[in-house]
Amino acid sequence: MRSMQNTGDKVIKAGLFLLLLIMVFPLFILVADSFMGSRELTEKFGPVLAGTKGMTEFTLLPMYPTLRAYIKLLLDSPEFFVAFWNSVLQTGAVVAGQILVAVPAAWAFARYPFPGKRMLWFLYMLLMILPFQVTMVSGYLVLNAAGLMDTHWAVIIPGVFSTLPVFILRKTFAAIPHEILEAAQVDGAGDLRLFFHIGIPAGKSGIFSIAILGFLEYWNGIEQPMTFLKTESLRPLSLYLPDITVSEAAVSFAASVIMLLPALLFFFFGQEYLEQGIAASGIRE
Amino acid sequence: MLMKLREISRRRWILTCQNRRKMWKGYLFLFPSLLGTGGFVFLPFLDVVRRSFLRAAGNGFVGLDNYRAVLGNEAFHLAVKNTAAFMAVCVPLLLLLSLGTAVFLEQALRKSRLFKTGFLLPMAIPAASVVVFFQLVFDRSGWINGLLGGLGMEGRDWLASDSAFWVLTVCYIWKNLGYDMILWLAGLYAIPREQYEAAKVQGAGRMACFRFITLPQLKETAFVTALLSFINAFRVFREAYLIAGEYPHESIYMLQHLFNNWFTNLDIQKMTAAAVMLVVLIGGILIGNEIYAKHRG
The missing domain is CATH 1.10.3720.10 (MetI-like)
Known part of the structure; x- marks a missing residue:
């Protein structure tokens, strides 16, 4: 009985963690990909954002992180x-x-x-x-x-x-x-x-x-x-x-x-x- | 004897004076708010009611013509149907999911700081950013379709088909789960621990505890949570609008889109009539709820 409750708790904890990951995932993607260069961005997200052909690539982190987008935004x-x-x-x-x-x-x-x-x-x-x-x-x-x-x-x-x-x-x-x-x-x-x-x-x-x-x-x-x-x-x-x-x-x-x-x-x-x-x-x- | 009576009535008079002064004191604090809501909403709304019976140009009285025009409008039928369907699906779904999360969180974890932060976080993300993410995921050439394609399945345009309704539901739940969870948790924390311990001693299991101790004591919380969820459900219009513009797929064409388009076309007559009907409807639901609550004591 005791051990069954413990496994139950573990399953619940795992479920909650999974949910937590889903909840914060969009924020993570937005922040991580803001460091993407314009070229990499067009290459990967072009189909969605700019209407180019092909499929959007799934990327967690930018391959070549850069601050260029921020600089352009803040200066130009x-x-x-x-x-x-x-x-x-x-x-x-x-x-x-x-x-x-x-x-x-x-x-x-x-x-x-x-x-x-x-x-x-x-x-x-x-x-x-x-x-x-x-x-x-x-x-x-x-x-x-x-x-x-x-x-x-x-x-x-x-x-x-x-x-x-x-x-x-x-x-x-x-x-x-x-x-x-x-x-x-x-x-x-x-x-x-x-x-x-x-x-x-x-x-x-x-x-x-x-x-x-x-x-x-x-x-x-x-x-x-x-x-x-x-x-x-x-x-x-x-x-x-x-x-x-x-x-x-x-x-x-x-x-x-x-x-x-x-x-x-x-x-x-x-x-x-x-x-x-x-x-x-x-x-x- | 007479002196005494006079004294009593004098005292009573002073008391009523004091009471009367005290009676109006509340307005002292309410005044700024009342001035604004009165001047900007309540009084102009009377003008809206008046206009709903008038012709657009000039001041001719047209009776219920504007109302007939709205009720016969196909876009209005669609918008009412969609808004009602969205409310009926997403509010109960959110309430159940957030209650479940709150109960599990309260039972399974001692330290829930990290979870509360993470679950509330979506509230802080601006609609325009949310939309960029949703497009990456649900676009015709987005991640889901990429994944489906990899599995050899046919994808679809999630945002421009019937599934747009469900995308919007997901978005609403993602955004409001944390807020509702905090409300439920407050309700859960307010239930005295001893009741659970007493029940456990008598051999009650988790389910029994939940059914007979937790649920009955969450009634008030449920009302507030449902009310705020309902209000927040109107707000997904933002995301819907940013994803799909003024004329989205017909499964997510809401009352807000319709009002917005009427406003753009300066169709004030229809707007006023529809606004009056909506106010009457929501006011009626509120009053009905009040009466129901009183009836049950």
């Missing part, structure tokens, strides 16, 4: 920098705005009874579920009327008022024990004090996690910039990248790795918080 492609900066600006503004707006809103939903609360929570949930394309029309009507179409604001403003962060954060705040807040109230702390001195420190991991989720979401944003931005020079990296995939295969691998880096950096830096934040939304109240 001013559009790349423009797109990168646009991404930084749009994503940064959305994430900062989301924190300013969603943190107090989640606090209100978690900690206060107020008239119309159930109705509003329902609307917030509905808004969170609807895909972008459904709210696109109403967003377009307002942005157009305000003369904000085809500006950075067209991407930033709708992003700031997303209700998903409110949903994720509410449970984090609701999980703060009553006694702590009551004790502070007895000591004479007002509403703002409770929020800033107890709520925010206690909800730290949740706040970090909505920041990281928001970053990943808008760093990869395709739909919003695609619909609301027409000017080429305003477009973020997420739209620039698919364009060069067709024209310059060698550079596109390098560009996708550079685009990946900030996301990975945030991810590894904040993984603990991200996990805690995600987990907080999954437990019972």
Whole structure:
């Protein structure tokens, strides 16, 4: 019996390892092949990326690793920098705005009874579920009327008022024990004090996690910039990248790795918080 | 006596005043968010509802004509069918796989740091990079077909045939498995250890423990996980769009493609009517779920 369970555990462990390999494999390929020279790349991946004849070769590591693609990208492609900066600006503004707006809103939903609360929570949930394309029309009507179409604001403003962060954060705040807040109230702390001195420190991991989720979401944003931005020079990296995939295969691998880096950096830096934040939304109240 | 009554009513009045002030306090914190969602979504949506009953040019009232036009539209039928099929297949599949992974991970491994990192990693990979990889694998001249060719089998164009649906499903599961797994793990960790030990003492096996202790206590987690998976399922449009553009193979032509194409053609009338119907549908599901949850206590 005992030994059977042990074999079972071993099989499970092996299975999990295999799954892990599958999960990280795409990342490995993207990074490894970004060091491939343009010639080797055309030779091996030409059939897929450039439409040449033959079959794509399966390669784990480049035969002749080179940094040429990176150099070309960083030195010869001013559009790349423009797109990168646009991404930084749009994503940064959305994430900062989301924190300013969603943190107090989640606090209100978690900690206060107020008239119309159930109705509003329902609307917030509905808004969170609807895909972008459904709210696109109403967003377009307002942005157009305000003369904000085809500006950075067209991407930033709708992003700031997303209700998903409110949903994720509410449970984090609701999980703060009553006694702590009551004790502070007895000591004479007002509403703002409770929020800033107890709520925010206690909800730290949740706040970090909505920041990281928001970053990943808008760093990869395709739909919003695609619909609301027409000017080429305003477009973020997420739209620039698919364009060069067709024209310059060698550079596109390098560009996708550079685009990946900030996301990975945030991810590894904040993984603990991200996990805690995600987990907080999954437990019972 | 009268004095006492008066005193009581005075106190009560003060209390209601305080309560009333307290009642509205929540709005103080909600205000910035409400201003934005109200101004950018809720109010303009009323305009969308109004427009859905109007003619495109001018302001003529056309009743339900726009709705009829949408419901009679073949592209709309296809998009609804595909979106519903995708949701019905990929969300339950993801929920099962992620629950399985979470349960195994929790049982078999003490140190799961590496696994959590690895499983969450796909979340961080930009859609445009993901698509390059998927093309290498699933293209007509990609790796899978190369492998099949090596085995003497005929390959196919995975991205431009019915199998595109399954490629998209794989992509969705790959991307969201880690997120859902973390949610399930949180639910699993919240179950007290003692319950398992008590059950073991009484001779319950692993399966029995899972069925009678674990599953019942994961209900709330299941709801949140399903909800977030549903939301994330709408997001695969990104990958679908980048892989196949505005008019992909008809097995992955989703509502999002349709809305997008209507927008490009400035077909605002159809968009407004379809948006209203979708909001009513999803709102109805939400309310239904609420009532169902309350009914069961």
